[in-house]
Amino acid sequence: MNGVRFAGGGVVIPHFHKPSACLLHNGWFCADWLRQHWGDTLQPDLIQHIKLTLLAVGIGFAISFVLALIGLRFRLLDLPLGAFSDFLYTIPSLALFVLLIPLTGLTVTTIEVALVSYTLFVLYRNIVAGLRAVPADVLEAARGMGLTRTETFLRVELPLSAPAILAGLRVATVSTISIATVGALFIAYGLGQPIYDALQQPDIFRTELVAGGGLAILLALTADALLALVQRAVTPWTRAR
Amino acid sequence: MRTEAAELVFDEATKVYPGREGAAVHELSLTVPAGEICVLVGPSGGGKTTALKLVNRLIPLTSGYIRIDGKAIGDYNITELRRSIGYVIQQVGLFPHYTVEGNIGVVPRLYGESRSWIKARSAELLDLVGLDPSYAKRFPAQLSGGERQRVGLARALAANPPLMLMDEPFGAIDPIVRTRLQDEFLRLQGELRKTVVFVTHDIDEAIKIGDRIAILREGGKLAQYDTPMQILDHPVDEFVADFVGRDRALKALALQKLGDLKLGEGVRDGLPRLPAETSLRDALSFLLAERQEAAVVTGENGKPLGVVTREDLLR
Amino acid sequence: MIVSSLVIDAFRFIGDNGSLLLSETGQLAKLAFASLAISLAIALPVGLWLGHKHRGLFLALGASTLGRALPSIALIGLGIAVLGVGFWNVSVALVVLGVPPILTNAYLAVDGVDRDAVEAARGIGLTETQILTRVELPLGLPLILAGIRISAVFVVATATIAAVAGLGGTLGDVIVNQASYGEAGVFAAALCVSAVALGTAGLLGLMQAAAFRRMTPRT
Numbered sequence: 075m076n077g078v079r080f081a082g083g084g085v086v087i088p089h090f091h092k093p094s095a096c097l098l099h100n101g102w103f104c105a106d107w108l109r110q111h112w113g114d115t116l117q118p119d120l121i122q123h124i125k126l127t128l129l130a131v132g133i134g135f136a137i138s139f140v141l142a143l144i145g146l147r148f149r150l151l152d153l154p155l156g157a158f159s160d161f162l163y164t165i166p167s168l169a170l171f172v173l174l175i176p177l178t179g180l181t182v183t184t185i186e187v188a189l190v191s192y193t194l195f196v197l198y199r200n201i202v203a204g205l206r207a208v209p210a211d212v213l214e215a216a217r218g219m220g221l222t223r224t225e226t227f228l229r230v231e232l233p234l235s236a237p238a239i240l241a242g243l244r245v246a247t248v249s250t251i252s253i254a255t256v257g258a259l260f261i262a263y264g265l266g267q268p269i270y271d272a273l274q275q276p277d278i279f280r281t282e283l284v285a286g287g288g289l290a291i292l293l294a295l296t297a298d299a300l301l302a303l304v305q306r307a308v309t310p311w312t313r314a315r
Numbered sequence: 316m317r318t319e320a321a322e323l324v325f326d327e328a329t330k331v332y333p334g335r336e337g338a339a340v341h342e343l344s345l346t347v348p349a350g351e352i353c354v355l356v357g358p359s360g361g362g363k364t365t366a367l368k369l370v371n372r373l374i375p376l377t378s379g380y381i382r383i384d385g386k387a388i389g390d391y392n393i394t395e396l397r398r399s400i401g402y403v404i405q406q407v408g409l410f411p412h413y414t415v416e417g418n419i420g421v422v423p424r425l426y427g428e429s430r431s432w433i434k435a436r437s438a439e440l441l442d443l444v445g446l447d448p449s450y451a452k453r454f455p456a457q458l459s460g461g462e463r464q465r466v467g468l469a470r471a472l473a474a475n476p477p478l479m480l481m482d483e484p485f486g487a488i489d490p491i492v493r494t495r496l497q498d499e500f501l502r503l504q505g506e507l508r509k510t511v512v513f514v515t516h517d518i519d520e521a522i523k524i525g526d527r528i529a530i531l532r533e534g535g536k537l538a539q540y541d542t543p544m545q546i547l548d549h550p551v552d553e554f555v556a557d558f559v560g561r562d563r564a565l566k567a568l569a570l571q572k573l574g575d576l577k578l579g580e581g582v583r584d585g586l587p588r589l590p591a592e593t594s595l596r597d598a599l600s601f602l603l604a605e606r607q608e609a610a611v612v613t614g615e616n617g618k619p620l621g622v623v624t625r626e627d628l629l630r
Numbered sequence: 631m632i633v634s635s636l637v638i639d640a641f642r643f644i645g646d647n648g649s650l651l652l653s654e655t656g657q658l659a660k661l662a663f664a665s666l667a668i669s670l671a672i673a674l675p676v677g678l679w680l681g682h683k684h685r686g687l688f689l690a691l692g693a694s695t696l697g698r699a700l701p702s703i704a705l706i707g708l709g710i711a712v713l714g715v716g717f718w719n720v721s722v723a724l725v726v727l728g729v730p731p732i733l734t735n736a737y738l739a740v741d742g743v744d745r746d747a748v749e750a751a752r753g754i755g756l757t758e759t760q761i762l763t764r765v766e767l768p769l770g771l772p773l774i775l776a777g778i779r780i781s782a783v784f785v786v787a788t789a790t791i792a793a794v795a796g797l798g799g800t801l802g803d804v805i806v807n808q809a810s811y812g813e814a815g816v817f818a819a820a821l822c823v824s825a826v827a828l829g830t831a832g833l834l835g836l837m838q839a840a841a842f843r844r845m846t847p848r849t
Binding site: 160161163164165166167168169170172173176244245248249251252255256259265266269270272273278280283284286287291294295298 | 636695696698699700701702703704705707708710711783786787790791802805806813816817819820821823824827828831832835
């Protein structure tokens, strides 16, 4: 059968061990299950999820950056480009996955394309806003001092818009990590898998749900904190008062 | 420090903005001798800022020539031209993400100067513009308006340019600090002897700063180009007389010092004493306020040089 | 072309199953709007008041990051695991996702209103409530509406996922049930969901644009 299917499937509760009391009562946090399945389920899913996110944010950033430069260079295009990224963002993720499947099939590419298209909204807006907010007097001084266009861009405009760009990257990364879980509904990949597996069990397998969801949240918050540290490190002047 | 300066010549320099009627700068011809300060002054719409920006080609010439040391600006590589001209603007335009030292080092870095060279140069320039060396590591956001403009000046001086363009550099600074900055700028110029083009809308600042003043009228036409004293004493027409103001005689008095006058005889004890550096304007004000007819002018160590009377001041 | 024939089939499906899709779309809209209304009722007053007091920046920003980080599907699963399946049970999960963007934007909108305007209002004797409703609210309106718009997009998108997790009667159950409805049916349902989302976002976008236009003086 080709087409839409559920991720995972099958019974996850191991039969070859005597189930613990916690598992029998469908507990929220059964340490024995987590220990047993960290290696064969959770860790590989987490690594897949990280790969998925890095690729989506990386590609999204590259596309947004080029689009932002186009939008800044040709003012007329800024409005349609902004509206387009806005439009992509408003398509519900579930629907977008379905709409993409006829084009890209049941592959990880489908998830990537959807995730990339969601990052454009935040990244495009933030890059444009950041570059546009560089004060006119600073640009005039740069020109008057004999900085070339490239020098002005690399030494003045880009660093000055770094706070806005990094803020956008933080939002995009956190959102991507969260939205990527939805993709596992169609394509078994990433931290969405344990979550769906859990939902598939009669009565919902609580420990796996908490493990998958918890890891996704933890990953998002860790990524956010790391990017916040980067932001702090590369923009010391924003704290000078 | 090297004290090199360039001669700047405007030769029928004209700027017409496309789609706008009339010229912004109309056939401007004047020569700024090397090492002198030329102040461009006039009402808004006089094209003074446009004239300034023609020099570093921030605005392209429509016709005519501008020459630096005999070479037309169009014959310079535009980047080289700008890097060799110090540029100071009213809003300063410091780079917010660079420290004071980083800002001063922008052009030297592009020239490939070493870190240590820039550090030393920045310390030297901070001292020159009257800022403590501890300012080197501060960011622009941590400076007052006056301090920022000092750093702006230091940054413009960093590559030791033979020509400086200053567009209302003290325009956004409160009057007390502005006076101090003007005084320090003049002291600095006494040491450096750069060629300076200085734009202002304030005639008093022009008179104080300029070796020569170019008064531009609407449509970018040069009304008069002369020394401050000549402009105050002999305005060429109604427009210039109007622009320098009804109190131009008093302004002229302010430019001269008691020591410049031929002093009379008759030093005696009852008369008040005034040092030779006192301006004629202050001296007159003093005599009027004290209801005195004359005063003794004193030189170094209070040595009497002669007597000045109200009549002498008003001549 | 397979794709174009799929699109044609999808529209045929919409024609043939109009009443099913209509009722499911209606149910989806009801779930989304009810959740959005509850989110508004909770987040707007809190955000506005905190912004007015210029207090709780950490809460406002933390809420937005946490709100983004919560995987919607896990949250709905959690809601179902704790409360069971049901309209209002699912809307609890939707509200948890709907609150943060509204709260954060309301806070930032009011917090960012020109302090001089607020001081002038206080100077001419407006009460704190009057300052909030007559000065800060209108001035911050575009940003507030932007937050509501993002929240609406979140809630509509997540409402479809709710169906996947067990709540029947919304379009999501069609989307994940290719066995019964075929590719065309799945595609058609996805189109309907997108229509609801885009319609809601578009409506709020127009309001936002109108608010912006009112803020900017015409020359």
